[in-house]
Amino acid sequence: MMSELPPEFIVKIDYDRCRRCKRCVMNCSFGCMQFKDRVVPEHKNCVACHRCTTFCPESAITITSNELAYKENANWMPEIRKNILKQAQTGGILLTGMGNPKPYQILWDHMLIDACQVTNPSIDPLREPMELRTFIGRKPDRLEFAHNKDGEIDLVTELQPQVKLDVPILFGAMSYGAVSLNVHRALAMAANRSGTLMNTGEGGLHKDLYPYAGNIIVQVASGRFGVHSEYLNTSAMVEIKIGQGAKPGIGGHLPGEKVGEDISKTRMIPVGTDAISPAPHHDIYSIEDLSQLIFAIKEAVDYTKPVSVKISAVHNVAAIASGIVRAGADVVTIDGFKGGTGASPMVIRDNVGIPIELALAAVDQRLRDEGIRNNASIICAGGIRSSGDVAKAIALGADATVIGTAALVAIGCRICQKCYTGNCAWGIATQKPELTRRLDPQVSAQRLSNLLTAWSLELKEILGSLGVNSIESLRGSRERLRGIDLDEQTLKLLGIKPAGVGQ
Amino acid sequence: MVMEIDCKGMYYKKLNKMIRDAIDKNETEFILHNINGQRYIGNGINEKIKITINGVPGNDLAMFMNGPSLIVNANGQDGLANTMNAGEIIVYGSAGDVLGYGMRGGKLLIRDNVGYRTGIHMKEYKKQVPVIIAGGVAGDFCGEYMAGGVLVLLGLDKDEDTPIAGDYLGTGMHGGVIYIRGEVEEHTLGKEVSVLELNDKDIKLLKKHLGEYCKHFGLDLEEVMSKPFIKLLPVSSRPYGNLYAY
Structure with a gap:
């Protein structure tokens, strides 16, 4: 079945800066960077791992998200629609890696730590003993x-x-x-x-x-x-x-x-x-x-x-x-x-x-x-x-x-x-x-x-x-x-x- | 020298420590009397010692065991040969559930019946292949997730109406082999296995393992082999390869 998924990212090559060293092609492990007389990115394959941008000696590569891949909708967000398209194509369980990226409240960022002022003196950690041993x-x-x-x-x-x-x-x-x-x-x-x-x-x-x-x-x-x-x-x-x-x-x-x-x-x-x-x-x-x-x-x-x-x-x-x-x-x-x-x-x-x-x-x-x-x-x-x-x-x-x-x-x-x-x-x-x-x-x-x-x-x-x-x-x-x-x-x-x- | 221990009323910690300490002093053979449910006998022992167990040993007999030979002159409980690496266990009776969980090597020979989830997630690597043989019948989920090893069910002396294995036989299996003396009904099979006929190599392998089995339990190999066997193999080495959308 043909994939109807639009590319998630757009890879832009600044051809004025590119020296055609192919370093990006060698570094790309997802089959995005290809060389046909010059570097031609296959946007669909880009996962935004930034290996190419990091190793391009001329800083000639920028990766941006494919802004209007999906028409804006606050309810049917791009990710929701992307997932439906993938599952309609494969009938499979969506697999993913790394931790939960959803914007759930991060409680660490809603807690503040105390500090000493006047009555209980603070300690200078650089010059006084400070124990982290556990x-x-x-x-x-x-x-x-x-x-x-x-x-x-x-x-x-x-x-x-x-x-x-x-x-x-x-x-x-x-x-x-x-x-x-x-x-x-x-x-x-x-x-x-x-x-x-x-x-x-x-x-x-x-x-x-x-x-x-x-x-x-x-x-x-x-x-x-x-x-x-x-x-x-x-x-x-x-x-x-x-x-x-x-x-x-x-x-x-x-x-x-x-x-x-x-x-x-x-x-x-x-x-x-x-x-x-x-x-x-x-x-x-x-x-x-x-x-x-x-x-x-x-x-x-x-x-x-x-x-x-x-x-x-x-x-x-x-x-x-x-x-x-x-x-x-x-x-x-x-x-x-x-x-x-x-x-x-x-x-x-x-x-x-x-x-x-x-x-x-x-x-x-x-x-x-x-x-x-x-x-x-x-x-x-x-x-x-x-x-x-x-x-x-x-x-x-x-x-x-x-x-x-x-x-x-x-x-x-x-x-x-x-x-x-x-x-x-x-x-x-x-x-x-x-x-x-x-x-x-x-x-x-x-x-x-x-x-x-x-x-x-x-x-x-x-x-x-x-x-x-x-x-x-x-x-x-x-x-x-x-x-x-x-x-x-x-x-x-x-x-x-x-x-x-x-x- | 043989070390004999009267285990009546003895807690497992004391018993197993006694055995470990004696092994450190080069003791090689133990006879344990009046065993009554003490757990973890043979657990994690790396030396090729021999332990004879008179009485019913507790759960996780021979867990992580790596070398010893155990003889159980009674029934076993649950979790025999759990994550066992090498050695041999011979049980003159039946044994409970989850036998040979994640077993990596060695042999577990049981004279009579075995419980649920026998041989679950057994493994193998090249020449290190664990073997489980049960003379009677097995409960549900036998050979679940098997990734390697040889599992044999003989169904000797069973009633005609009793199935040799329960439901979901070989479910999730993706490696290893199960041999069954007799037939199994299609609906009892996990969807990841298929039934095949034995070839010469299978017969040779079975004769080798069953020859040893018969010697231990005083059975006639020819008689055991006289009834046809079937073989269960995984349909695919990647039963869940197409489950996911990448």
Whole structure:
């Protein structure tokens, strides 16, 4: 059937400037830039990944949206009509990549942070000690001490395994398969350099990354790809993935296009087949079953590592999180509905789940009310865009935060949302060797480390202005947040006062 | 030396720790008496030890197991061979649901019946191919999402009216093979599988695995092979390739 889709973008070549070096043609992985005596763009194929504009030495390329592709209509927006046309043509589920792009209210941008003036002095973070160190894991209800036979005081309480983070920011779970091995390398190197963790996602761990075990969270998801005892033990922490913010409640298919020889080996599935992740873990139909898997993992790692359970932020998230903690998890990771994905049905990504801000506030409050907040750390993911978001998340109750999309943007991602095609021009969400080699793991690791360094400095500035000298003092301190332009119910759910109200 | 443990009233944590500690001291064979529902026996063990289990072991027997041989002189519960990598489990009885979930290698031989979702999402890579053989019948969703491996149902001693497998047999299957001794009704099949006749290679493979199976359970291979088998294979390696609008 002939496609009736108008081009989404128009690629303009300034032929006065173009030297016909063909660099744009070589860089375009979506078949848009073609050379017929001169560069001729096939507008229909452009996805606005900006690879060509970035690499054109003459800045001769501009990409604009195809303004009047659809006649203006405030109800039947271009995207709605584009989707209908696509589905009329194919009869298929609309697939998409990256996080929810819809203009839902971003609650981070409706929260303001306090600062000290006169009575409680602020601190100069550049010249005075400022602590971002965070320990992730189950904390005891109380600490007990006793004198030993030499008369010294010993800690009697047996501590549960903890993971030390130098910055309260981890890299999000992105599987080897969804992203390239070079991306995994870069994330592992950067995590190692910055004293934090990367997360394998559900596609297993390539042997090249084994030396970074101390900086890796290994994931156990419903497809159980690449899960074996060595994998579980090559880690700082193990995570059971129940859900993902971008696609709560559904499984996934890594498209066969991305399953080459190497992915086939790590995942143990045939080359070229779709890697199917079932919607549920078929050994978990209840909190009791979850507990069974948590302890199966603890047995396999001999109780030496914390076990995290990752869930999507859904309506009943607080009760679910309580069950997770009671089931024996040491960490609860909550992923909000703006979290990214390599591939998700659009209808799920854009319409299912709740914002992380509300989910985080609800979970922290529920665990406090039940007196079990110390039993697990809370890690908050899905839509963290800046150090300001990190500070607000920690004030709302998170122990640490996760960046996925922000990390990818740091290494080149232009959020063109075509991850599921396997054609990523930036060498990130692809397995094609000619594309993956575009991403230099060393350079990318440096960029990721730089980002974490920058955010750490900013977090310290925020802490200093708040007059506290450790991130621990901000954790769960909602009194230091105020809401702006929020209704009463939302303020109540977030547990914060409106701006303008003092103590 | 064989280490014998009386497991009466013993919590699984203590039992499994005892086994792990003994393995560190080079113990290679264990006999567990009075087992009654202790979970995770054999979990994550990488050494080629032998464990004989007298009594019904609890869920997730041999989860993440990578090498040992287990003999269960009773029925098994749910989740045997969950995400197992290598080794062998022989069950002198029946076993419960979700056997061999995501199994990556090794063998699970069961004398009698198996529950729902047997062999779900089994995998394989080149020569590492997991095998599950059940002597009786299986519940619904047998071989669901199978991406690899060999799954055999024998239906020995079953009533004529009892189907050898439940509904949705092989649903979502995109790799591996299921052999069935006897027939299955078309409507019980998942839409991703088709029924085929066996070729010489299949017969050779079956004889190899069933020869071993028969030896363990005192059966006559020729008698087991005398009834015709059918083979279920996935129709496509990409059952959902056309599901999406790109």
